[in-house]
Amino acid sequence: MPELITDPRDPRVADFHDLHAGDRRPGTERRSGPVVVEGVTAVERLLETGLQLRALYGVAGRLAALDIPAGVPAYEADKWVVSETIGFRLTRGVLASAERPVPPSLADVLVRSRRIAVLEGLNDHENIGSIGRSAVALGVDALLLDPSCADPYYRRSVRVSMGHLLTLPVVALEDWPGDLATVRAAGFTTVALTPDPGAVDLRSLDPVDHPRTALLLGAEGPGLTEGTMAAVDVRARIPMRSGVDSLGVAAAAAVAFAQLR
Amino acid sequence: MPELITDPRDPRVADFHDLHAGDRRPGTERRSGPVVVEGVTAVERLLETGLQLRALYGVAGRLAALDIPAGVPAYEADKWVVSETIGFRLTRGVLASAERPVPPSLADVLVRSRRIAVLEGLNDHENIGSIGRSAVALGVDALLLDPSCADPYYRRSVRVSMGHLLTLPVVALEDWPGDLATVRAAGFTTVALTPDPGAVDLRSLDPVDHPRTALLLGAEGPGLTEGTMAAVDVRARIPMRSGVDSLGVAAAAAVAFAQLR
The missing domain is CATH 3.40.1280.10 (SPOUT methyltransferase, trefoil knot domain)
Structure with a gap:
């Protein structure tokens, strides 16, 4: 069962804070930090890649549409709480964060x-x-x-x-x-x-x-x-x-x- | 010479008010209202079409790059004044408004x-x-x-x-x-x-x-x-x-x- 988030600044959803702020998270190097994926279709594709998931965050209905692997933290919130976390109005209902792919040689x-x-x-x-x-x-x-x-x-x-x-x-x-x-x-x-x-x-x-x-x-x-x-x-x-x-x-x-x- | 605009709400630049607000201007029918074009390259292309121009609005440097036809009202303002008019941060320096093309049969x-x-x-x-x-x-x-x-x-x-x-x-x-x-x-x-x-x-x-x-x-x-x-x-x-x-x-x-x- 997803855990309920009521505070948009909750550290458990830190991967999703202020996503509008640009392509580099504060304090991170260029081309580093988690991959953030939006929407049921793209998150489903992410789940098929085998990339290491960090967290899922979204509204109840969209989380329920996903086959969430065991051990992946999932967080549920009201649409407006999620919007406040990410810094813009949520339109796709669910987000996921994952570790970057290990670059091939x-x-x-x-x-x-x-x-x-x-x-x-x-x-x-x-x-x-x-x-x-x-x-x-x-x-x-x-x-x-x-x-x-x-x-x-x-x-x-x-x-x-x-x-x-x-x-x-x-x-x-x-x-x-x-x-x-x-x-x-x-x-x-x-x-x-x-x-x-x-x-x-x-x-x-x-x-x-x-x-x-x-x-x-x-x-x-x-x-x-x-x-x-x-x-x-x-x-x-x-x-x-x-x-x-x-x-x-x-x-x-x-x-x-x-x-x- | 372009006229100077200092008030973002100046009615002379009304074609450019609140452009972030969506694809329909308040009080207009769907698919009506002027065409708004952004950036020197696209405005130059507009000038070649023969569409009836209503106004040009932008920063001095970008207006100067255009060959403005006689009789077309041109308005110059500080970047932040233009941004305040349009409702988002101006990145392309100049805008133009024109009447819609007359639809062919x-x-x-x-x-x-x-x-x-x-x-x-x-x-x-x-x-x-x-x-x-x-x-x-x-x-x-x-x-x-x-x-x-x-x-x-x-x-x-x-x-x-x-x-x-x-x-x-x-x-x-x-x-x-x-x-x-x-x-x-x-x-x-x-x-x-x-x-x-x-x-x-x-x-x-x-x-x-x-x-x-x-x-x-x-x-x-x-x-x-x-x-x-x-x-x-x-x-x-x-x-x-x-x-x-x-x-x-x-x-x-x-x-x-x-x-x-």
């Missing part, structure tokens, strides 16, 4: 993958979440993030991914763009996505000819850096209506993932 | 288009904005919206589309799904996108065989209604990794638009 990920996406400079949490969801749906096996990307395990990334990000191997690269040489040495064709009209049509890259492909995506606006562009095997574009410079990066990623299957 | 749009997207039940403004942006980039000529869709000209839709939605013909259908018969009578193959594994692979639809295609997209979760599914020519799916039920609707739209080019 780059070498392990490269051995096990055929399609990977490499993100450079993506500082928008929603875009990372959307790309993670599309990656899982469209057969991309892993995400690699350069050191300037936002935290993929921040609450808003996980929410937009509907929890799918938690099922995907993610590697935060430390040597950038140096690690690209490791990716190429593992047999991957590195493909930079660019709106440049001089790049090759992405549809001309036959997946059969490139059994291992790493698709590189840059942030909207700046795109991939010159150093990265210079380090890849192929520069490819999605054909677009003339005069429209670029799709959103999450839409472009989905189109490219579907193309490279 | 369904018959006109059908005559002029080869690819259209038809949205049913899409009540998420960001998804409509993202779909509009992808539509423009990937050669979709118009959007048709069933009566239950959210307002495509609400601020957040326009923002996510980077202003591209304002360049796209949009028809709010009144007879649904009855208007689908009109679409079919105009020579369009109607294609419902569904995650159903029994549907045909979208890649098997050769654009050459279907010079006019209407792609139907439903909301995430419920998808297209049974009545709509029964009224279309083809039910098609994007091949996905087994066990993953669905891409996000905006990502699915982008993949399908690219496929149907």
